Amino acid sequence: MTFLRNAWYPAGWSDEIAEKPLGRSLLNEPVLLFRAEDGEPVAMSDRCPHRFAPLHLGRVCGSAIECGYHGLVFDRNGHCIANPHGDRSVPKVQLKTYPVVDRGGVLWIWMGDPSRASVDDIIDTEFMVSPDFKPVAGYLLVDANYRLIIDNLMDLTHASYIHRGGLSSEEYGGDNLHHRFHQNGISVHSDYDFRNVPPSPQLKPFFPRDRTDVRAYMHLTAPSSLYLDFRMSEVNGDPEQGVRLPSLHLLCPATDNSTHYFYAIARNVALDDPDADEAIRQTTRQAFMEEDEPMIRACSSMMGGADLLEMKPVILKTDVAAVRARMLLDKLIRAENNMIEAA
Amino acid sequence: MTFLRNAWYPAGWSDEIAEKPLGRSLLNEPVLLFRAEDGEPVAMSDRCPHRFAPLHLGRVCGSAIECGYHGLVFDRNGHCIANPHGDRSVPKVQLKTYPVVDRGGVLWIWMGDPSRASVDDIIDTEFMVSPDFKPVAGYLLVDANYRLIIDNLMDLTHASYIHRGGLSSEEYGGDNLHHRFHQNGISVHSDYDFRNVPPSPQLKPFFPRDRTDVRAYMHLTAPSSLYLDFRMSEVNGDPEQGVRLPSLHLLCPATDNSTHYFYAIARNVALDDPDADEAIRQTTRQAFMEEDEPMIRACSSMMGGADLLEMKPVILKTDVAAVRARMLLDKLIRAENNMIEAA
């Protein structure tokens, strides 16, 4: 299994690192994340070169990390700068570091060639830190390859089955569903329109009408950052005037068969209502942890680690966006591998 | 590891499927079981051909099953009959189906060539549904190859050790034990007689005498269906006049090293006594779950997945029935494989 390396991946939410360092497996590599004295995030190998202790078990000292096993200290560039013992001679080693950026509430990490990293390629998540929205974020480690989660998200026809009676509704399917698909550059767009339907049970409190026009426009930016522009507005009304519930579904492969899933739903209503926060928190936990995750894990287990397309699945018209996303990803990974081989 | 395929295996108890579908791994294949509108059982592949969701996570609609992920519907013959989305075009696929029969309280499934399946080959378990008996059934998933459980059951000398003071007794061994063995066709019979012994502590309530003649006649029908004709009667009395406690020990390999074990004990006394039901339930739980299962699992773990006979075990005279059962099974599997290769 190969991953696209020259890409920004979500490594965590910005507020996940403060005093305490954090260790995460990203693309099969153990990565240490912490915040330096100046507030900037630092990402480097989580493996102490002395006895291979995870550095995140140590403590942050200013802008450096002290290993919790025997106390070697490494600065934010990965250089060993202190050895507390013996002749105090400092070994000449440099830990691998990764470009990491704190932007729009997300820690973005670049797992490939640092010279190719450009912050301009990071997707816009400004609603996460905008005063016009109130976000509620969560995190989930899913025991499945990240592509199975992309499949899940790019094909929202699953919602009227898995999330019926909750985040979705039985009426969000069949003839009420209008789907368009388009692709540009490294993005794939899967737009769902449901006209003149009831609000779903769990979202009705945010738009207390009997009927609504729902727009759910999913945008994937390769490799695995998804943004859902979700709106409820008056039937035949202006979608700009209604309720907006934009959500993030940011994925980073932990290993070949497990994936970090950072999700968040923001809203442009009831901004200061803690009950609304709690309702969204419950809704997302139920939808992603209790409904999607067991299904995705069960599919992964049925597939026994094999690649989806090699298993020759039945392809439906509604799979177009998910299949295109897979093809795009395959193309990008192939191109990257060719480039590396040519170098 | 190969299994005999052209054979009836127990897939479950009849009452295990009603409204809710059931998913089980049988001979390493994921099998879906549910009951159609007409009451007949249905068995087919549990793997949706779309994204490989386990179909048992969906719901039964009449005599069809609706996938819980995106809603494709499959009829009892495995044909896709509905697609709720997009152009609603129905993919041309057929899921593998299995002959399945609901008989004598058991769901029997045929895992091989359907044209060879004949219900006449199903063993008689009519006492399970007869008004003359009251059965109490249970289920256990054992982490061991099914042959280790057959070994356990065909050699009841284990009972006076593992089940002493419970279902058996120390006196059910040594000189009190008389054993005969015979084989015919695909059946192996291992008959134990214990004359003029005390009833075992847990069975004495059903035959409250100080001494009894016990008959425990175990019948294996290949591959893995065992019936124990157990009787307690007056010393030197007529065994037809005593207490009968016939029991079933029906095995179906789940994987190479795990086995579905469906057990039941019926009785021809105290038919309407719920306390007797509960006593039997406790007795079987203790005997099979707490006494046999840990021992079989421990042996399996010691063997590390190797075949018993390849490990050159010590063979005792009392092993004759178990060894013959293994040889019979080997012969049947070899014959089946030759037949398949010849075809």
Place this chain on the structure above:
Amino acid sequence: MTFLRNAWYPAGWSDEIAEKPLGRSLLNEPVLLFRAEDGEPVAMSDRCPHRFAPLHLGRVCGSAIECGYHGLVFDRNGHCIANPHGDRSVPKVQLKTYPVVDRGGVLWIWMGDPSRASVDDIIDTEFMVSPDFKPVAGYLLVDANYRLIIDNLMDLTHASYIHRGGLSSEEYGGDNLHHRFHQNGISVHSDYDFRNVPPSPQLKPFFPRDRTDVRAYMHLTAPSSLYLDFRMSEVNGDPEQGVRLPSLHLLCPATDNSTHYFYAIARNVALDDPDADEAIRQTTRQAFMEEDEPMIRACSSMMGGADLLEMKPVILKTDVAAVRARMLLDKLIRAENNMIEAA
């Protein structure tokens, strides 16, 4: 991965076997331990040759063990001496037995050629049974190769990090630490002196002064028996006059990546004080179970089962004793393998 076989390994504490037999994996072999009628320990294969049941699930009968599955009985020399069933003929088998010695509170087992076993090679642990000391012992199964635990123990610089504020102190490092190393025969000695330091928080109750000279002299006898001669005495005073807290750290590989860790700390003060026993018990649990073990396991997990030196770790001056211990062990194992091949 190979182990040194011609060596005494700790199989348990003497008081771990009494009426009940004990089963342990030692150097990947299933070993049964029990105490014979005359009080002598017995060690033999834990695998019944009949159906491979673990013999420790059976019961001790005098100086023999009865298998819990079908009742074969084996004497202390591994010979089958009784078969309770059928013609009662006794199979001609002999289970592998191991030299085992009960000495100084420890059960020592010899895993190699019995003709080479000499009790003179067993290390001295007499303080464990001496009236001048009160020992408190514990046991831990660590999910790591035994060499990682030796690394941990031979390099006490870890203590001022992992055990700071408990069994050790931040001041037990840097310039306060004086280290000497020497090797003789199959022993490696790693001696730490800390002069004029405060007693560590958890040991101060045993030496209630503000300052102390601490001596921590670690002695490894290959392959994996460690003895720590730990003393606290008056600053510039006679170390023979102070408090002694000798400790044992006896290791036996269970499998390639798990290790039995038998630890004990004895003291020459507060001999009859149950509160002191409890304090030591808490201290050792915290230090070994909550502080060392998670770190060693985390390093093992980072290393993915690879050999430390093959991973080219950074070597510090303070690693000298641990590295020498590894080289000694490699040399001994190589010599043993050559000897076996030559034979």
